[in-house]
Amino acid sequence: MKQTIREVTRGALEALAARGHSKYTIDTYRYFWNGLIRYFDDKEYVHFDLTVADEYIRLRSESLKKTERYIRFIKRAILILDSFNRDGTISNRYCTRLCLIEHKEYIQLLEQYGEAMKTYEYSMCTIEHYLSHGMKFLQHLEIEELYDISRLEAKHIFSYISTLEDYSAVSIKNMTGALCLFLKYLYQNGYVTHDLSNQAGSVRRCLSRKLPSYWTKDEVIVLLNFIDKGNPNEKRDYAMILLVARLGLRSGDLKKLKFENLKWSSNTIELVQSKTGVPISLPLLRDVGWAIIDYVENARPKIDSSYVFLSHNAPYLPLSERNHLYRTLEKYMQRTHIPVVGKRRSGMHSLRHSLATTLIEQDTSLHLISDILGHTSSNSTSIYLQTDIARLRDCALSLREDGE
Known part of the structure; x- marks a missing residue:
């Protein structure tokens, strides 16, 4: 049975409230949907129709010079109604393909x-x-x-x-x-x-032969020092960035990290890697452990979830698979004014590259670095040798000497 536009918006507002969204968020959606209802009334449409709603988006986008963030909001508002109209649910993320x-x-x-x-x-x-x-x-x-x-x-x-x-x-x-x-x-x-x-x-x-992007050890230290550990969101970010910078954890495994993976008795982190399906055991370093404890006790939403890191917006779910945490790191890079030049990447993966480069500088074996980074083959790790210019020069000198 088709629902009227008023029934859909009313039901969606009730669903948002049930999910724990703030009054401000609900009122923002209500204000926008009231405008949509008036547009449907003018067009003499009683039931919700995605095509008519898309028309409203285009007209509103053209008539009001709004920011890209606002445009994304009104598209999401429409997709929420479409989802609720079809199956009575509201998702955390929506693909904009329908538009x-x-x-x-x-x-x-x-x-x-x-x-x-x-x-x-x-x-x-x-x-x-x-x-x-x-x-x-x-x-x-x-x-x-x-x-x-x-x-x-x-x-x-x-x-x-x-x-x-x-x-x-x-x-x-x-x-x-x-x-x-x-x-x-x-x-x-x-x-x-x-x-x-x-x-x-x-x-x-x-096979890619490009040099991996990485940050120097000093740059990583500066980055960590610029994170506000008194801010709940940044307590979480600090713990996550530390896990990647100090242990080389992939962002996919970071988002899926559960309390059962934290072995406090043995001071290890044990998990099965999402990318390779291979079990890995990493040392639960003192600074990493205290950062996790600080986040869980003083900043993490007080809900029952097996996942360590959660979204700080209702309904407080684990971090989305689509969130690659690129913006999370980029925000602090901009705050520290560390330059992102050329094609140098600034995503979480660059911190893994930084760890590998630092370990190579400390003469750590490729086999051990492979174990730390969770590579299934040392061939995947060997590309980091290209960033150790001093060692490459030594190799070049040795080859020349042997040939004399």
Whole structure:
């Protein structure tokens, strides 16, 4: 049974309150949705309709010169209503794909593709990655004015791939791989009569020889000193950054860290790595342990959850898989005025690179560094030798001397 726009907004507001959102947040959504209701009334639409809501977004975005943050808010507000209208739920994150495809059949196709992906053992982050590339392909078909997916031909695939030429070889490989998966889905589920997945081609992936981005030991110390450990959010950030900088923990494992992984009796952190599936045991260093204790006792939301690190916004869930913590680190890098020059990366992964570089400078063996970083092969670790210029010079001198 269809719900009226007033029923949907009323139910969504009640759901937000039940999730523990603040009065300010609820009032902000109420104010925006009241404007949406007036727009529906003017258009004489009684029931909620995503197409009409998207019209309101475009008109409001054009008439009001708002910030990008505000535009993201109003899009989220609409997607909350759409989700609540369809299944009575509110999610923590929403992919904006519904606002980027106009053809209703394609929107439905993408939703069905997403549901099918859930039957596999993919993470939500991986599913959203594949949906994003599926959305881009369908968007291209709309530009080509192909609105009947059963008429899909190889020429449409070639046309789409030609738009990717400015991307790197690795990016093109990822995009065409995602496209192949989507094309297989179309064939296996009867949307098209021929398997066109082999038309997407392939890109040979070469091993990366780029120097990994890293920060000096002094820069990492400055960064940690600039974090306000009296602020609840920053207590959490300090503990997380310390875990990566001191122990080399991957951000995926950091977000999934549970209290059961903290072995206080043996002063170790024991977990199964998300990326490799290989168990790892790391020393629970004194400063890391005290940072975790300080966060849990004085800043962590007081809710029953097995995860150590939580979002500090209602409903206080574990950190999202889609949150790669890039902004978390970048915020403190900007505060310290540490320059981010050229293509130097400033994500959490760069702290792993920094740890590896520091260990190499201390003449730590590659095998031990591999164990610390959780690499399944020392070959993955050997790239960090390229950052040890002094050692490379020694190697060059030795080779020259041997040849004399």
